[in-house]
Each structure stands twice: as C-alpha cells, then as structure tokens.
Amino acid sequence: ELKVEQNPLFLSMQEGKNYTIYCNYSTTSDRLYWYRQDPGKSLESLFVLLSNGAVKQEGRLMASLDTKARLSTLHITAAVHDLSATYFCAATTSGTYKYIFGTGTRLKVLA
Amino acid sequence: DTGVSQDPRHKITKRGQNVTFRCDPISEHNRLYWYRQTLGQGPEFLTYFQNEAQLEKSRLLSDRFSAERPKGSFSTLEIQRTEQGDSAMYLCASSGRVGGARFDGTQYFGPGTRLTVL
Numbered sequence: 001e002l003k004v005e006q007n008p009l010f011l012s013m014q015e016g017k018n019y020t021i022y023c024n025y026s027t028t029s030d031r032l033y034w035y036r037q038d039p040g041k042s043l044e045s046l047f048v049l050l051s052n053g054a055v056k057q058e059g060r061l062m063a064s065l066d067t068k069a070r071l072s073t074l075h076i077t078a079a080v081h082d083l084s085a086t087y088f089c090a091a092t093t094s095g096t097y098k099y100i101f102g103t104g105t106r107l108k109v110l111a
Numbered sequence: 112d113t114g115v116s117q118d119p120r121h122k123i124t125k126r127g128q129n130v131t132f133r134c135d136p137i138s139e140h141n142r143l144y145w146y147r148q149t150l151g152q153g154p155e156f157l158t159y160f161q162n163e164a165q166l167e168k169s170r171l172l173s174d175r176f177s178a179e180r181p182k183g184s185f186s187t188l189e190i191q192r193t194e195q196g197d198s199a200m201y202l203c204a205s206s207g208r209v210g211g212a213r214f215d216g217t218q219y220f221g222p223g224t225r226l227t228v229l
Contacts, residue, residue, distance in 0.1 A: 004153075031216050042202060042220040043154070050215060088153050097142060097206070097216060098167055101153035 002027050002093045006102035014110055016078050021105045023072040023089035032065050032072045033090045033099070043088065047074075079109045115221035117203050123227045124193055131189045132224045136205030143186050144218060145178055146202040154202055160186060193228045200225050 003026040013019050023032070031050055035043040047056040049065035049072060056063050060083065062075045072089055090101045116135045124130050136143045141162050146154035157176070158168045162183040175193075180186040190197055204218040 033217065035220075042222050043204075043218075045217050045219065048215045048217050090153075092216065096167070097159065097161075098156060099144070099218065100156065101146075103153050104151075 002029065002091060002100045004089060004091050004100050004102040006087075006089060006105050008105060009103060010106050010108075012108045012110060013076075013079050015080055018078065019076050021074040021076070021087055021089075021107075023074070023091075023102055025070050025072075025091040025100075027070075028094050029067075029070070029091040030094045031092045034063050034072070034074055035088045035090065037086045037088065037104070039085075046087075076107075079107075081109050081111055083107060084109045115203055115205050115219050117201075117221040117224050119224055120222060121225050121227075123229065125229050126193060126195060128193055129189065129191045130193060130226065131187055132201055132203075132226075133185060133187050134203030134205075134221060135185045136203070137207070137209075137219055138184075139209045140205035140207030140219070141183070142206045143180055144204040144206075145186070145188050146204065148200045148202055148223070149198075157188075190226075193226075195228045198226055198228045 005024045007022050034046040037043045047063040052067040054065045060077045065072045086104045086106045088101050088104045090099045118133045144159040145157040148154045156169050158178050160180040163180050175191045178188045200223045202223045203221045206218045208214040
C-alpha cells in the first residue's frame with residue numbers, strides 16, 4: 001500500500017534563507033503533486049510532476065522528482081513571509097487516481 | 112465556472128444524528144473525490160467517482176458513511192449515527208480534462224465542510 005512521508009513536519013525559517021522539504025513515497029508512483037494550504041483554507045495546487053527528473057518552478061518555489069529514489073523535493077529560495085503555510089505532497093498508485101497525501105510540512109517564515 | 116463548491120460550510124450536530132454534505136465539482140470534471148482532514152494531518156482519502164461510478168472506497172470508511180453521485184455531476188456524502196470521532200473537515204475535489212488541455216490529474220479542492228459532533 002502506498003505511503004507518503006514528509007519531513008520536516010515543522011519548519012521555522014528566517015526570511016531570505018533557503019530550505020528544502022522532502023517527500024518520500026513507498027511504492028511506484030507515476031504522478032507527484034504539491035499543494036499549499038493556508039490556515040482555515042482549502043488546498044491550492046502548486047506543482048504536478050509526471051516523470052523522472054521533472055523540475056517545475058514558480059517564483060521562489062521549485063519542485064523536483066526522482067522516481068528511482070521515490071523522492072520529491074520542494075525547494076524554497078530566499079523565503080518571504082507570504083510563503084508561510086502548510087505544504088503537502090501527494091502521490092498516486094500507478095494506474096489509479098487514488099491520491100495519498102503526506103502529513104504536511106508547516107512552514108513559518110519569520111521576518 | 113467558479114470552482115468546486117461545498118455546502119454547508121459548517122455543520123454542528125449531536126452525536127447519533129445523520130448529516131449530509133453536498134459537493135458541486137467543476138462542471139467539466141468527470142472525477143470527484145471526498146477526503147477527511149483532521150487538525151494537523153493531511154487529507155485522508157475516503158472515496159472517488161468517475162462520472163457516476165464509485166470506483167474506490169477507503170476501508171477506513173465505515174458502513175455509516177455513504178457517498179453518491181447520481182448523475183455524474185454533484186455528489187453527496189452522508190454520515191449516519193455520527194460519533195464525536197467524525198468531527199473533521201470534509202473536503203471535496205474534482206479533476207478532469209477541460210477542453211483540449213492535457214489531463215495531468217491535478218485536483219481542485221472545494222472550501223470544505225467543517226463538521227463538529229457534540
């Protein structure tokens with residue numbers, strides 16, 4: 001059964017610093033997603049990674065996928081306060097559209 | 112189309128009562144999902160539909176939970192004989208190919224229904 005783990009679970013960082021959130025999944029998956037959730041709000045799609053070596057970037061966020069290592073990363077460059085939120089990764093079991101989410105990384109960017 | 116909508120946004124009920132939630136997906140989307148999210152956790156898969164067919168249901172979903180999507184458009188999630196452990200945010204999401212765009216499986220989430228069972 002597919003399991004998805006994220007680390008760290010909590011991340012407090014200074015503005016301007018760089019950091020990486022890691023997402024590991026346990027079995028073969030052909031799609032990996034990153035979402036953002038603000039407190040009390042629903043989830044907003046950030047990135048879709050569909051193949052080994054895929055890299056997507058939007059602003060200060062960059063996501064990558066290594067299917068051989070079963071690992072995706074979300075890299076934050078020069079963090080700003082507006083990036084404070086909870087970030088989730090989700091993977092699907094190959095051949096299905098059942099999405100399994102990680103427990104999330106709660107990011108707090110300090111001014 | 113303004114996105115996925117859910118109704119009600121908040122529901123407070125007493126233990127033992129039945130509750131029903133509604134989800135209206137993005138109109139062109141053929142897949143619809145239900146998730147449960149508790150504080151500090153990621154969304155937990157409950158069930159999903161492709162058109163009107165319920166393709167998968169989590170074993171975590173007890174027989175008190177049932178979902179329908181009768182005409183392949185809106186969906187309802189019913190919880191019978193609610194328990195305090197059912198208190199959570201219930202999220203609906205939809206996905207599908209829109210026009211000629213490539214389908215990548217991205218889910219679009221509704222605002223959720225927050226259930227409190229007293």
